[in-house]
Amino acid sequence: MxxxxxxxxxxxxxxxxxxxxxxxxxxxxxxxxxxxxxxxxxxxxxxxxxxxxxxxxxxxxxxxxxxxxxxxxxxVPVLDQAEIRDLFFSRMTIEKAAVSALAATGEVPVDAARAQVAIEYAARDRLFENQVEADIAFHTALVAAVGSRRLSRMHELIIGEVHLTMGQYQAHRKAAPTTVAEEHAAILKAIEDGNPDAAADHLAYHLEQAQGRLLTTLQQASDEVVAQ
Amino acid sequence: MxxxxxxxxxxxxxxxxxxxxxxxxxxxxxxxxxxxxxxxxxxxxxxxxxxxxxxxxxxxxxxxxxxxxxxxxxxVPVLDQAEIRDLFFSRMTIEKAAVSALAATGEVPVDAARAQVAIEYAARDRLFENQVEADIAFHTALVAAVGSRRLSRMHELIIGEVHLTMGQYQAHRKAAPTTVAEEHAAILKAIEDGNPDAAADHLAYHLEQAQGRLLTTLQQASDEVVAQ
DNA sequence: TCGTGCACTCTTGTCTGACAATCTAAGGAC
DNA sequence: GTCCTTAGATTGTCAGACAAGAGTGCACGA
The missing domain is CATH 1.10.10.10 (Winged helix-like DNA-binding domain superfamily/Winged helix DNA-binding domain)
Structure with missing residues (x-):
């Protein structure tokens, strides 16, 4: 500092x-x-x-x-495995509701589509920080598009910790940008198709994968500390 | 004051x-x-x-x-119909997830059962304020029992407004204590039976009813103002 | 040598008093 | 009657201060 x-x-x-x-x-x-x-x-x-x-x-x-x-x-908190699970459980609750609601209307939020593009650019240029930033923006845009002030506020309450965790483990992170982009695309597709259940399922899959990636890097990070 | x-x-x-x-x-x-x-x-x-x-x-x-x-x-905010709908939509999202999770374990939270009793007493004695208090406690206990700190924090973020709205319209409220108690009981039953979908459905029904009651009293209150 | 207790320091919680920036509302000019 | 100006009210930020709680290390005794 x-x-x-x-x-x-x-x-x-x-x-x-x-x-x-x-x-x-x-x-x-x-x-x-x-x-x-x-x-x-x-x-x-x-x-x-x-x-x-x-x-x-x-x-x-x-x-x-x-x-x-x-x-x-x-x-600055250190989130352990249990807390990351809790974080993603809470996040899942909000974002599932969000994409379901969006799919019910069938309209794909423009901000989410824009963030999706930003992720691809950031991934191509190996700008990890921007990539994380754009990923957060994507999910935030999904929730915001629902138009529920309170849903957004609840999401805001937890997305900071997601951002924190992703940012802190950025250096260790094995970037899988294409995978992330594909998972995002599947969610948007389901929304466009007006299929709430599919949207929720794709989102759930995506978040489970994301959680898994985080837990893995967390494990590796702690292993490295032990190895020292 | x-x-x-x-x-x-x-x-x-x-x-x-x-x-x-x-x-x-x-x-x-x-x-x-x-x-x-x-x-x-x-x-x-x-x-x-x-x-x-x-x-x-x-x-x-x-x-x-x-x-x-x-x-x-x-x-002190005045919630209009749109905001009450938003409030209940957000609330529904959290509490549905909560009762589903509880039903997956099959354990009925003791605090919720206790609050349920408190509601009955308050209703019998016509203590509206206590009744509202106990109702909030019931729903808060359901969420708390999940054991997710973040889910509880998100719930805390909106339950205050619910409390506010119920409290502010207390005087106008046509008490339907037995109805509320029955709806609550149905939720607890579904949790006990280990049926997540039924629990979510009963909760959804209960909240829809509660929202309807609030919107009605809200309407009546505004009518009274117009009539003056 | 080791453990316990005390004192010291760090940090936060709260207070008083103050000034600048902004918003609200009242009153005057057209 | 409408618009603008001006005065009051309210909040944002600051400085300095004291008390209380939490953590730390040292001295003393076992």
């Missing part, structure tokens, strides 16, 4: 900017798992007041990107 | 206590829909600092019990 940092002034609120900056650094692995983030550290690094840093930390905590208990320092 | 208020010192944090106190007052209708809650008002009423009040307001906002945009005063 560099001793100085500059905030983009895009977002209206200073807290927003700080939140967004730290969020990115966590999900792309720049701030590694297990790292502690104190309020004063964040405040001094970004040159903001402690309450502002506190607010940003609380928001990150709410989205699962940090863990924090009373009077204790916030920590 | 009284000009003075006392906080119970149960919760460790002052913010927690404030949050909990205001939460109760919102969901039971003491603070009506559309009411504005400024930071200073809350701070002076409870005799706490503005930052503390701010934190409590932010938490309430996160759970949908207040609406707040930048630089604007927090307001």
């Amino acid at each position: 560099s001793t100085e940092a500059r905030l983009e002034l895009g977002p209206s609120s200073l807290t927003d900017a700080l939140y967004e900056s730290v969020r990115k650094r966590i999900v792309n692995g720049e701030i590694p798992q297990g790292e502690k983030l104190t309020e004063v550290r964040l405040a001094t690094e970004y040159n903001v007041a402690r309450p502002t840093a506190k607010a940003a930390l609380e928001r990150l905590t709410a989205l699962g990107l940090l863990r924090r208990t009373a009077h204790k320092t916030a920590v | 009284s000009t003075e208020a006392r906080l119970e010192l149960g919760p460790s944090s002052l913010t927690d206590a404030l949050y909990e106190s205001v939460r109760k007052r919102i969901v039971n209708g003491e603070i009506p829909q559309g009411e504005k809650l400024t930071e200073v008002r809350l701070a002076t009423e409870y005799n706490v600092a503005r930052p503390t009040a701010k934190a409590a307001l932010e938490r309430l906002t996160a759970l949908g019990l207040l609406r707040r945009t930048a630089h604007k005063t927090a307001v």
Whole structure:
């Protein structure tokens, strides 16, 4: 972590900017798992007041990107196998409902199709970070297209952790971009065909595969630590 | 709203206590829909600092019990028909997944059974507030029993609004306690029988009925306003 | 030598007071 | 009557401070 940092002034609120900056650094692995983030550290690094840093930390905590208990320092969480399973179970619940609803209308969300293209480009250029980014965007677009504010908010509550996990294990990840793209395409196809059950099934398969890939890399990562 | 208020010192944090106190007052209708809650008002009423009040307001906002945009005063939201439908669609998604998972194990959650009893007592004694409270507890217990931290967190994200809506229309509500109890019993029965599909179906029916009851009372309430 | 307990430090929770930026609403000009 | 300006209200952010809880290491005793 560099001793100085500059905030983009895009977002209206200073807290927003700080939140967004730290969020990115966590999900792309720049701030590694297990790292502690104190309020004063964040405040001094970004040159903001402690309450502002506190607010940003609380928001990150709410989205699962940090863990924090009373009077204790916030920590970037390390998700174990059980938690990854729980994460994907929850994710499955939301996204299944989303694709089913979309298939009922038969309309393929344009943002999802766009993200699908972005994934292919990123994969071709070996830009892993962009690939993860686009993958998250794809799934987020699917949920958003349903038009349910609350479904999206619930999804937002867990997708951060998905992003975190994928980002943290990025280096270890055996990229299988074509596989991912094919699985995504199958989901979109089922939506276009207006087949809710098929859409849900394809999505379930895709997420199971994704979970499996993550658990494998997680296992490999822990093996490497043991081997040292 | 009284000009003075006392906080119970149960919760460790002052913010927690404030949050909990205001939460109760919102969901039971003491603070009506559309009411504005400024930071200073809350701070002076409870005799706490503005930052503390701010934190409590932010938490309430996160759970949908207040609406707040930048630089604007927090307001107790008024849910229209479309939002109630969205709310129940989201709720359905979570709770269906929950009862299906429970039925797969075949174990009836004790807390849910306990809440079921509480509903009956409250209904018999005409304690509407307790009845609502116990109903929320029943559904929360179902989700909690799955043991998925993230599913529970997502549920928490929307159940507050359900509570709010039920509480706010409490006065208008035509109580149908036996009906509710029977619908709940059917869900528990299906779980006990280990039948996930039946459990999901009974839950879906129950929530559709509940939504219908709410929309009806909502309609009646708006009619009354027009008639004035 | 090892374990227990105390003190110290770090960090967070909360407070007071303040200023700037923004939103709301009231009042005046046309 | 409508639009614009201006004043008040409200929130965002800041600085500095103190108390309370959590963690750590050292000293002391067994």
